[in-house]
Amino acid sequence: MVLTAAENQGESCMLCQHRYHCMAMLGLSLQQLKQYRRAEAMLKKSVIYAKSLLKGKIVKASDLYIEGLTEMELKYSMAECHIVIGQPNLALSVLETVGPRSRSIKFNMLLGNLYQQSGMERSAISAFKEVLKECPCAIEAAEKLLMLRLPLSEVTHIMSSGDSPPPEWLLTFVKGLSARANRDFSSSVSTLRQLEEHSPLRNNAHLLATLGITYYMQGDEKCAMPVLQKAHELEPLSMEGVAMLGSLYYSDHRIKELEVLAAATVSVSENSAHPWILLAYYCHVSKRTTKAIYFAHKACSIDPLSVEGLLLKGGLLLELKKMQEAALHYREAMQLAPHRFEPYKVVTRTIFSISNKSEIIMLQSDNEF
Structure with a gap:
């Protein structure tokens, strides 16, 4: 209403810089209310209006771009909106319009x-x-x-x-991450274990979660589960490693533990991909595949960069014989995390289980693994 009055009455109602501030804050508020398309449109309108004011030398940049409402911050929020509604390419285009120094x-x-x-x-x-x-x-x-x-x-x-x-412990931790990135999981585990046992970081939830995830990537599920459980016990409000812990519960058919973990994670935050991934695992192990697909899709919608979400949804689609859609999800997961073994394992298993040669050719051409 205030903006409409300003449009109709001009500066007699509101100064130009205040009108920009009002537009920008409305866009940011709409983003917080999860009305992402409206938010993006209003933020874009704010950016264009600000540029017109500066081009016409109507106001000074220092009066216009106050803290929290700079062009860079508005474009960052625009990009976030694009990501949530599944437009990562548009998000990238928006971010690239901001100069490196800003x-x-x-x-x-x-x-x-x-x-x-x-x-x-x-x-x-x-x-x-x-x-x-x-x-x-x-x-x-x-x-x-x-x-x-x-x-x-x-x-x-x-x-x-x-x-x-x-600090030296931080450089040691990065050394462990480097070994993991190079697929030298044994060295990574050794470095991280030594750090956990012989440094001030003993019983640190983040370090334990990292160690548990490394065990998981190594394929050592027996060692991964207790370490991830301990990390979750130390920091029950942390989301780190819970998706992999849920995956272990799922593969081990620990339905009760999976249900408890999913409920606890949902109570922490519904705005993260992790609770929806866990709910998808729980629904799938409970033979409710349709709901599992829905929750996996929701996880990917909330966080399109979630490797666990992409892998889970890809697996569910593959189970439904939707080869091409599954291949797209696995390819994206591999792009984000080429060191993860799951896509290779699933695709290899699928190729060996397919008797129809045309389906094998289609799957291989879609993935280009």
């Missing part, structure tokens, strides 16, 4: 993730490097760079280039 740490992190999802590895590496330069202790950025085959020496050099060197 990009924040979280901006570069999202940009790097989208570049990685799109297979643009060199651009992803550049974005993650910027994150690590600004925040040398950003473990997620360091892990992303290692997964993109950047040498450990280069990653640790970036981390150590700041005013204060990172």
Whole structure:
């Protein structure tokens, strides 16, 4: 209503910069209310209006772009909206319109993730490097760079280039992540176990979750389960590793434990992919495949970059003989996490189980593994 009045009465009702602020805050509010299409449209309108004011020299940039309402921040929110409604390419296009010097740490992190999802590895590496330069202790950025085959020496050099060197335990932790990224799971497990047993990080939930995930990637489900269980007990509100723990419960037919884990995770947050992944596992093991597909789809909608969500949905689609759709999900999961063994295992098993040669050719051509 205020914006309509401002449009009809001009500056006699509201100053131009205040009108921009009102438009921008409305767009951000709509995003919080999960009205993503309306939010994106209003944020885009705000950005265009701000540019017209600056081009006409009607207001100063310092009066227009106040904290929280800069062009970079609005475009970041626009990209988030595009991602949620399944438009990652549009999200990437929006982010690329912001100059490198104006990009924040979280901006570069999202940009790097989208570049990685799109297979643009060199651009992803550049974005993650910027994150690590600004925040040398950003473990997620360091892990992303290692997964993109950047040498450990280069990653640790970036981390150590700041005013204060990172603690030794952090560099050891990154060394463990590097071994995992290079598929040397035995070395990774050894490094992480040593860190857990002989450092100030004993009983740290994040370290234990990382160790449990590494066991899982190694295919050692027997060791992975108790470690992931302990991590969850230490930090029951953390989502780290719960999807893999749910996968282990599912494969071991521990229906009761899976039900309890799913309920606990849903109570923490419904805005993460993890609770919906666990609900999908629970429905599938309970022979409710339709609901399982629905929850898996919801998980992927909430977080299109969720490897666990993509793998789960791909597996469910494969079970329903929807080969091409399943192949797309597995290909995307492999793009995000080429070190994960599940897509290779499932596709190999599927090829051996298919008797129709034409179906085998179709599956192989779709995946190009």
